[in-house]
Amino acid sequence: MSHKDYKGYELIKEIAEGNIKEDTTIAVHDLTVLDRLVTYIQYKNKKLNWDEGTFDTSYLLNPNCYFRVIEEQEKINIQNIRELVLQEDFNLYDYRDIEINRMKINTLIKAIKQLDNKLKEK
Numbered sequence: 001m002s003h004k005d006y007k008g009y010e011l012i013k014e015i016a017e018g019n020i021k022e023d024t025t026i027a028v029h030d031l032t033v034l035d036r037l038v039t040y041i042q043y044k045n046k047k048l049n050w051d052e053g054t055f056d057t058s059y060l061l062n063p064n065c066y067f068r069v070i071e072e073q074e075k076i077n078i079q080n081i082r083e084l085v086l087q088e089d090f091n092l093y094d095y096r097d098i099e100i101n102r103m104k105i106n107t108l109i110k111a112i113k114q115l116d117n118k119l120k121e122k
Helices: 008-016 078-086 095-121
Strands: 024-030 036-044 047-049 065-070
Touching: 008 065, 036 065, 036 095
Parallel strands: none
Antiparallel strands: 024 036, 024 065, 036 047
16 A cells, blocks of 8 residues: 655645645654654644644654655554454553553544544434
8 A cells, every 4th residue: 555655844735735635644753763653643624633742843844754644445444443452462551662552542542433423424
């Protein structure tokens, strides 16, 4: 599956030109240490939205950061949720993996919200 990665200024330009659709999820990556997934942000209501404390606008100007638009078909489904929950390394008490677990929990929360929205639409 091909991905389109953007630098911060490229992402803003694509949004301004209308090339990024409303309700798009964007993964924020930092190359300072390996290729670390920092967080996910959401383009919704003509704004970039994120959970407090996970992102700030300095990432948009950081040359070591890039942004990956998550395609619709990549969004979480029920099978992905089950796989995340059943992974052996999903241990909330392993302090070395707090960041990994936080990302997994955020992914689960987003998936549950997506399912909730689908149910409300029906």
